[in-house]
Amino acid sequence: MFALSSLLAATLASANGGYERLAGHGGPVMGVATNPDNGTRLTASFDYSIGYWPASGTNHNAAPLWLEGHRAAANSVAFLGNHHAVSGGDDYALIIWDLQTGQPLHRLQGHQGKVQSVAVSPDARLIASAGWDGRAGLWDASTGQLLNWLQGHTSAVNDVAFSSDSAILYTASTDGTIRSWTIAEGSQRRVEVKHGFGVNTLVVNDAAGWLAYGGLDGGTRIIDIASGNVVADVTLDRRPILSLALSNDKTRLAVGDGDGYIMVLDTSDWTIARDFRAAKSGPVWALAYASDGRLLSGGLDRSATLWPQEGSAVVPGMAQQPFHRPPSEMQNGERQFVRKCSICHSLGTDPTRQAGPPLGGLFGRAAGTVSGYNYSPALRKADLIWGDETIDALFRVGPDELTPGSKMPMQRITAAQDRVDLVNYLRSATSDPKTSDPKTRDGGN
Ligand code: HEC
Structure with missing residues (x-):
């Protein structure tokens, strides 16, 4: 008994050393980046914003600087030297940010699909973007x-x-291939890998002669760049693989997947150095190593987590998922809300960092009028009062029809009864402002 509890205490203590949570986003964290020069961190979120976090230990309670400018979910972010950053989002745009003022400097447009990933060249002169329009973009940084x-x-x-050497770009695609491109000519060099299944993520370590990739099917492979041969196949029964990160000293490769696990490989022999569950549910969308060897991950729980280098994965205060009753116990209207709206909207009146405005007090409210929420011009100018009719119409014809230019993503609810149930649920759930629901607040720290 004594032995067990002291072992447990020791485990918790070691796990706590260096464990850190970057909390404050209002939606899943889709992208993370670390700056080895000064220890600052960046997070890109489904809540449309980028968080710029001070180095750990400098001021633990300092709030991040929030970078606002994307008109849809932000998917990826990278440092551009010490004073700038670049991000890409579902709004098809990249934004170059001034990290001192938090303001956007340039909006890079031209993609005709969402920007899933951004990268900065080692010489810091180029930005590359991965677009769901099937193209990679090269931009002057x-x-x-x-x-x-x-x-x-x-x-x-x-x-x-x-x-x-910033001369070649490698690209991974849903078409199942990894290709390389000569940057000076803007032309394809060759197909590096034919995986067959979609490739989600890749890491290139050309100094050591290999590249690593992760696929939709769970495929996790290391390829010799010169020959194209498979150096190691570390595929487990987890899928999809969503994120990869190489440590600064290049001895560790971390692999994040859709089941919430992070596997850490030793790059000298490709054995598994560590494998732990990083999220109670949901995917590990993003990974990056900090210069102190800790691993930063982003996922569904609206925060990014720094994991100590070694030790147990028993984590004190692991982020609680928003608590919902099992959907089978819910009435249809509540189920509609939980499934289709709650990731972006709270039912309270307090400001949140979620993508959409809080819906508390919605009935009888004019569109675009919650103070402190950054509406699109379209919604601010819309001449609508929210009530049974207008909310029903919003999801019958879709936001793009009822409020053209709105930054609420296109969505329709086709079954009339589902809309009636949703409206009825919203009327009661948003009418008492005191029922500001707990799941919109992540409790900080
Ligand atoms: C992916 C995020 C997202 C989802 C999912 C989403 N919304 Fe929204 N919603 C937004 C955003 C962003 C806005 C603000 C739009 C603007 O400023 O143009 C918004 C605006 C609204 C508004 C107008 C509020 C006001 O103050 O004028 C209502 C009503 C609304 N949403 C209801 C819903 C309901 C009900 C659902 C589920 C069926 C839902 N939304 C799903 C992001 C979302």
């Missing part, structure tokens, strides 16, 4: 000007990575 489209993939491009 100082002016934001488009330099070239790299076209050849037959479907969405999911990830981009530069060679160490």
Whole structure:
């Protein structure tokens, strides 16, 4: 008994050393980045914003600087030197940010699909973007000007990575291939990998002669760049693979998957150095190593987590998922809300960092009028009062029809009864402002 509890205490203590949570986003964290020069961190979220976090230990309670400018979910973010950053989002745009003021400097447009990933060249002169329009974009990092489209993939491009000399770009695609491109000519060099299933993520370590990738089918492979041969196949029964990160000293490769696990490989022999569950539910969307060897991950729970280098994965205060009763116990209207709205909207009146405005007090309220929420011009100008009719119409014809230019994503609820049930649920759930629901607040720390 004594032995067990002291072992447990020791486990908790070691796990706590260096464990840190970056909490405050109002939606899943889709992208993370670390700056080895000064220890600052960046997070890109489904809540449309980017968080810029001070180095750990400097001021633990300092709130991040919130970078607001994307008109839809932000998927990926990267440092551009110490004073700038670049991000890409579901709004088809990249934004170059001034990290001192938090303001957007350049909006890089031209993609005709969402921007899934961004990368900065090692010489910091170029930005690459992976677009679901099947193209990779190459941009001038100082002016934001488009330099070239790299076209050849037959479907969405999911990830981009530069060679160490900034001369070659590697791209991974849903079409099942990884290709390489000569940047100076803007032309394809060759197909590096034919995986068959969609490739979601890749890491290139050309100094050591290999690249690693993760696929939709769970495929996790290391390829010798010169020969194209498989150096190691570390595929487990988990899928999809969503994120990869190489430690700064290049000795560790971390692999994040759709089941919430992080596997850490030793790059000297490709054995598994560590494997732990990082999320109670849901995917590990993003990974990056901090210069102190800790691993930063982002996922469904609206926060990013720094994991200590070694030790147990028993984590004190592991983020609680928003608590919902099992859907089978809910009435249809509540189920509609939980499934289709709650990821972006709270039912309370307090400001949240979720993508959409809080819906508390919705009935009888004019569109676009919650103070402190950054509406699109379209919604601010809309001449609508929210009530049975207008909310029903919003999901019968869709936000793009009822409020053209709105930044609420296109969605319709086709079954009339589902709309009636949803409206009835919303009327009661939003009428008492005191029932500000707990799941919109993540409790900080
Ligand atoms: C992916 C995120 C997302 C989802 C999912 C979503 N919304 Fe929204 N919603 C938004 C955003 C963003 C806005 C603000 C739009 C703007 O400013 O153009 C918004 C605006 C609204 C508004 C107008 C509020 C106001 O203050 O004028 C209502 C009503 C609304 N949503 C209801 C819903 C309901 C009901 C659902 C589920 C069926 C839902 N939304 C699903 C993101 C979302």
